[in-house]
Amino acid sequence: MDAHSRGRAEDIDPADQWVLNPQTGNYELRLDPSSAQPTPSVQAHPSGAAPRGGSAHPPAQRTASDAPDAADRSAASGRRAAEVPGQRRRRAAEPAAGEGGRRAAGQGPASRRRPKQKKSRGRKALMWTGGVTAFVLVGTAAGYYYVKGRLDDNITTYDVGNAGGSSGFKKDQAINILVIGTDKRTGSGNTGYGDRNSPGHADTTILLHVSKDRTNATALSIPRDLKTQIPDCTVDTGEGKRVIPGQVSARFNESLGQAERGPDCTMATVRKLTGVPIDHFMMVDFNAVKTLSTAVGGVEVCVEKDVDDKKSGLKLPAGTSVIEGEQALAFVRTRQAFGLKSDLSRIQTQQQFMGAMIRKMKSGDTLTDPGKLWDLANAATQALTVDTGIGSVDRLTELAQELAKVDPENISFVTLPVVDNPNETVKATVVLDEARAPQLLSMLRNDISLTEVKKKEQDAKNAQAKAQNALLEGPRAEAGRVRVDVYNGSGVRGGAQSTISWLQNEQGVRLSTNKANAPADIPKTTLEFAPNQIEQARKLADLMGLPASALKQGTAEAGEREPMVLTLGQDFTAAGVPITGPAKAPEGVQKVEADKQVCAK
DSSP: OOGGGTOOBTTBOGGGGEEEETTTTEEEEOOOTTOSSOOTTSOBOTTSSOOTTOOSSOGGGOOGGGSOOHHHHHHHHTOOOSSSOOOOOOOTTSOOTTTTSSOOTTOSOGGGSOOOOOOOOOOOOOIIIIIIHHHHHHHTSTTHHHHHHHHHHHOEEEOOTTTTSOSOOOTTSOEEEEEEEEOOOOSTTOGGGSOTTOOOOEEEEEEEEEOTTSSOEEEEEEOTTBEEEEOOEEEEOSSSEEEEOOEEEEEGGGGSSGGGOOHHHHHHHHHHHHOOOOOEEEEEOTHHHHHHHHHTTOEEEEESSOEEETTTTEEEOSEEEEEOHHHHHHHHHOSSSSTTSSHHHHHHHHHHHHHHHHHHHTSHHHHTOHHHHHHHHHHHHHHOEEEGGGOSHHHHHHHHHHHTTSOGGGEEEEEOOEEEOTTOSSOOOEEEOTTTHHHHHHHHHTTOOOSHHHHHHHHHHHHHTHHHHGGGSSOOOOGGGOEEEEEEOSSOTTHHHHHHHHHHHHSOOOEEEEEEEOSSOOSSOEEEEOGGGHHHHHHHHHHHTOOGGGEEEOSSOOOTTOOEEEEEOTTOOSTTSOSSOOSSOOTTOOEEETTSOOOBO
16 A cells, blocks of 8 residues: 555655654655654755655655545535434545554554653543644644645535524634534444434533633533523525424433434524524534544543443443543443433543543644544544534634644533423433523633633732722612613624613613614723713623723713713623623532543542
């Protein structure tokens, strides 16, 4: 097999033929498998990277069979799914992950291995940590331009329209990705798990919020048994669009697969539930955990006691173990091995696994192994179904470059707070915890970090803003005495009118006026007022949930009937939703930090 097909030419790994010379910082061609480093006499590629096309052989050795067929690539890029998309098959010529696709431990001359670097700090729903990050890693390795075409062929796309209420991620804004793990039994070896003919459910769902400044991220797990409203949604049937009726009260997992609902319905459900606009979705099935955990050489997990769960097939000794393939899938599927043997306990186990996967992805063992990088990217793209907005390696690479900026120290996995359904005698479903869930969701909407590192930074900023916070201390005016003109600079259609209606009809602020659109959209909501309007400003700040930083006090006194000026910014989501969130998560919220290993109990 030639080098382009990931074979071996005289036992030389093609990715290893272009290696980084630490003395020059360039990628250089090494033809001698026994040499530990390329010598200065070997000619370096002028760009300092592998040649465009990424071939491990000189151009003369390339053949027409090396390139993917153009018609195949065109057909692959245009795929749509009327049902929950199934698992793609691997190409016949490609070895499966964990077989021929990755060099086994000890295989090949030891002299061809580069020394391991020290580790840096930095189920179904691990795609951003395992799969998307792989694009960044492969993008830095020799051969990227060649493998790009191969990886593009792997990706399955699905058109969700504007189901998430966003036009897509932007580099200067927060990013919200919905990661959906379906329990549809597609893919090799998965029909034996039972329920083989089911169209699948939203079995594991995580809303990943990456902060605007890329310093932190929050991964919010949504329980599958949560009773919630599934709104009407428009799905792509492959032959046109069709509206699927919603349900007032249904299990969250029925938002996918059931009643012919697609990922667009899950996106719409999560947006209604959380108030967070969703930029894109990624969906995977059982094979994702098996192939990705194998591609990175296994994931280290910890359990407090011996585990032998006959139902999931998980069997582990107490302490730490490195798991991959079927054992990795069993670890994230088990309900009987840990905690209260419930779906909520399983969510916590999955979060611990994903944290371990992040640490492995950031380790030198992965970053310095070209074989693992290729296998990881190949496995990830074959496991992925994404919306058309990120349905190419180029777009996924752009997204991954943003996600990779977040240090694992500042990644928090949390579970949406829920309580047992009070309307059930036999407890089978849960409902939102109305005391804690709104606070946590407000933090997501307002881009507030849950990590202790970021909290310390925020405390320092709060100290600087102490003088400004003093504006909110003191008496408040009655709602009926508050005069305010409202301008819409949020980009939300009808934002000013909906705010006026809410203020007048629900809050008693009758002296409020809609001034339509502001001259331009602004990032943050502002309230401008005169010194003699401070009591009115405090009252409106209370009603709107305005932070002290939104208050802009002028110097001149205002006339008796002169109104304040409220300009809605891009932090405005809807009338009645507080502009800012609490400073920290409510007590009792289940949370796992990505940089810390926790033993499953």
